[in-house]
Amino acid sequence: MSLMDFDPVVVENLDKLTEFRRDLHAYPELLYDLPRTSSRVAEALRRIGCDEVVEGVGGTGIVATIRGATNSSGRSIGLRADMDALPVLETGDSAWKSRIAGRMHACGHDGHTTMLLGAAEALAKQRNFDGTVVLIFQPAEEGGAGARAMIEDGLFDRWPVDEVYAIHNRPGLAVGHFTIAPGPIMGSVDAIDIVLRGVGAHAAAPQDGVDPVPATAALIQAVQTIAARNIDPIDSAVVSITTIHGGDAFNVIPESIRLTGTVRTLRETVRNRIEKRLHELVEGISEAFGISGELKYTRSYPVTVNHPQETEYAAQAAETVAGPASVTRDMPPSLAGEDFAFMLAVKPGALINIGNGPSAGLHHPAYDFADEALGWGSTFWCNLVRQRLPLSASSGEAVQP
Template sequence: MTHHPDKVAVGLDRFLDEAIALRRDLHVHPELGYNEHRTSQIVADKLSSWGYDVATGIGGTGVVGTLQNGKGPKRLGIRADMDALPITETTGLSYASGTPGQMHACGHDGHTTILLNSARYLADTRDFTGTLNLIFQPAEEGGAGARRMIRDGLFERFPCDAVFGLHNWPGVATGQFGFIAGPAMASVDKVTIRIVGKGGHGARPQETVDPVVASASLIMALQSIVARNIDPLDAAVITVGTIHAGIAPNVIPDSVELELTVRTFRADVRETIKQRITNLAKAQAESYGATAEIDYPRGYPVLVNHSNETEFARQVAVTHFGEERVENNFRPISASEDFAFMLEELPGSYLFIGNGDSAPLHSPLYDFNDEIIAPASRYWVKLAEEYLAKNPS
């Protein structure tokens, strides 16, 4: 039997050299959250040139390209993130970052390129019916760009029936796909606790209220939350990352500041931990005669993939790439991702594609693997064509 190459793969091959050049150009010119002006302009110009209706300035520097074809009622959203990180690159690559202290250490240059590459093909062939909304998002790296786009009317202006996103994943074989139904990435909250006592001379502790001792007790007590207040089958992490106290060995300071990161995979667990940290901090401080001031801003929520959309996304990979290209035991990830805000608004799924044996994400040695541009672009084209099928089965 003669094997005929997939027409989408053949079609995308025509653009591959240009796509790699674009990805490397974006890598040379990284831009931090809400400052993606050059990147946004490139995205908007390319989408316009291919026939998309383009809206800019959504949630700051966000861009949406809309392509309508035929009279199909379905509306699909696909999202890519655009921002870089405040990290100094040490790869030594010919296309390394040209901006000191900034680099694409998470592959958003690749994600943007993949979606643009798919956009070009879909505009060329238009083998779908309905509305395609391609969302290029700023400030994923801690800036909650997804939430800001939503608050700026993203889904009112560009209604979608479902939304999908993708992230490269180091350590997974190049081009292998990973899918997780349900909680897939952790929530993240950064907590600041200030234990306030009464400072004094280290030789006369009886005249002080020592916040260092109180904070030491609190740090140990915090370890009991996951062990004793959370179901053993639910994952959670409480890490005390910084402790700031004192300036001299013979002086008891007035206060100690602790900074924590908290990660969970369920909204109710997240809430339980908030209550326990707050109560423990106050009680531990009080037991030493000190007081606790707690600042507990909410970070990104748990990213929960919807089961139907995740199964649909998985079937697209199985059908067009084969079972062997899908990782069967892809496990939830304790990192966080603001696509979670979009999945709180709409059904959808966030999937992963292996970046091969690369340095980890957020490493100064990280580089996006250009070999995954072709399969990931083909994947988005297939997902769009099937979701917006002309003759749905």
């Protein structure tokens, strides 16, 4: 596919979109604290000519609407992009490298936002669809559950949609390619926080205390058996202890040790089983070693589950952009998390991956979004809208999708 096959308005704006994406990249903001990012997005949406632009949804989220030439079907489609960056120190050397130390767009949300803006301008200018497009620009995807915050703030009550979709870039997949699959595609994201409390003592007199260190070692070993011995081998699960904090001196038995980590699964039943087993291990090992143990288990993001029919709709729209040979429907699942899961839990829809070429991996300090993907993603959005909210070619009336 050449540039001539992209939406003509998208082609006209490619240089402008690239400039916008690079500006977002240079000034990354975190979680809900997005004053510059959300202001720039809202300003762009108003300039484009959206029918409605509402700021402050779920904190710093933005919702905009574009009405088609007709609305005989009464249908609407939601398109979501995330806006926040990560607390990562960028190591790249581009002219648009992050100007804020310790922050960078290491997951491509600058690209996701820009692709949706590119589609918004084309859709607002042409209006060649029947129904309403709801544009959802979400804060706090990176651990802040911004999708849930927007839903709790009435997102789908105030702007009802029949379907909702999202794009994420995928490093290692060629630019101009798409991949998707039905069912569970990304893992649940849970946090574990364990405190083991003993009795401190001089390290030369361990009999005067109750040492939590051996209990910690035993617990770490036992936790590694959960996925191997308590979960069906056909199922996917990861239980990782990632931090250990305890003690201040080489010759003092610490009073307590704190461990934190994460649990990832692709099924709610597996998630429930792991949480139960962790409680059993913390309680049992604590009792065996004569200490006290406490587990705080926090459920963050649910499993991201693509709905089968909407997955096929997204794949078909991708084929109109890239051609059938450049679209796969067997995307392997990942145990990374995605808070678009909250939206898919209440509305039918799907998340599709778009190629980012041979870039560094997501969340890597050398990562950058491939500007070459902007035209592909923006045109995909346009084609999806026109396929799901079609006008009759002869009469201009809507046809049932």
